[in-house]
Amino acid sequence: MGTIERKEREKHEMREMILSAAKNLFIQEGFDHVTIRRIAEVIEYSPATVYLYFADKDTILCALQEVGFRELYKRQQILVAIKNPAEKLRACGKIYIDFAMENQELYDLMFIMRAPMKAFESLADWNVGRDTYEVLQSIITDCIAQGYIKSPSPQIVCFSMWALMHGVVSIFIRDRAPMISKDQQSSVINGILDFTMTEILDK
Template identity: 75%
Template sequence: MGSAERKEREKHETREMILAAAKKLFLNEGFEHVTMRRIATEIEYSPAAVYLYFKDKDAIYCALQEQGFKELYRCQSVLTAIKRPDEKLRACGRIYLDFAMENQELYDLMFIMRAPLMAFESPEDWNLGRDTYEVLQNIINECIEQGYLKAPNAQIACFSLWALLHGVVSIFIRDRAPMIAKEHRAQVINGILDFTMTEFLDK
């Protein structure tokens, strides 16, 4: 009877194996190579076996999306060490941009792809996304309270800043900026961060 928990552990391990295989295909070989069959052969199972662990392909996407949000949240944790709200805001932007550009496929999955409908379906599943957003929201609030930023509406200011950050990286990730050579991207991103911060922050 004690084998029940071992069973559960094994089940969990296989699940993780599938997720790892899917993530590997995603990151190393790009989005279009993630097929249920490829995932299955990667872990040396039959395609049908994957469906014993995930309802469908979308469920795998959602699980990876969740991992992505956890990772982004982890990246944001260093912000607590920064005291001045304006520095904190800049660092927050920096972290977001770096995360996106260093994990482009993952970012795409989290914020651009149509597939994982986690976003609107069940609000409780969005909690992880909400957490990462609240980090920015709180910093903006601090900035306003301490006079680093005067905005009539904190919500609007927050959303604007997020939109700017998301806009920059999603334009690059989906290759919509042919006017900017690939080797200048990092430079442009730095310039945008500088420009935005000096433009947004007063005092």
């Protein structure tokens, strides 16, 4: 009797329904409107039912992070077509920034908000973030190996690069740049990308 298989399948489908509802609410109405009650309303179940499939709201947000990281990782895949490591590094930065500015709420969830991180016992369990970081790491390793960067510490170069990209977009996303108007943003971003590359590349 395949009843237990069906039960598991139904359980999985219900989890997907909840995540899908949460994702749509998130993207269409913004973070503030992602409440357990609204999710329950969308899937046409009671709020309490949601808790039969997810421990708490943070766990749902955590699962929602994965959606974002998959999208970012997908974008990064076009990098394999670029052979020159210096070009590749620039493209990597551009992809990261474009993703952030085009999906601000999702980026916020992935890299700024506290809530989704509470679902992890330890920070070491945050693997989704590490995957996209390793893409950058390997590019920089290549850059150093081929003499485009002369720094002795790939770790420092890598983290600096990430910090700079994250810094720019998070300042914009959290509205901390009064000196730069909305329609200046993209040109400033390009300027920073150019500047970063000319500074970081030694060859």
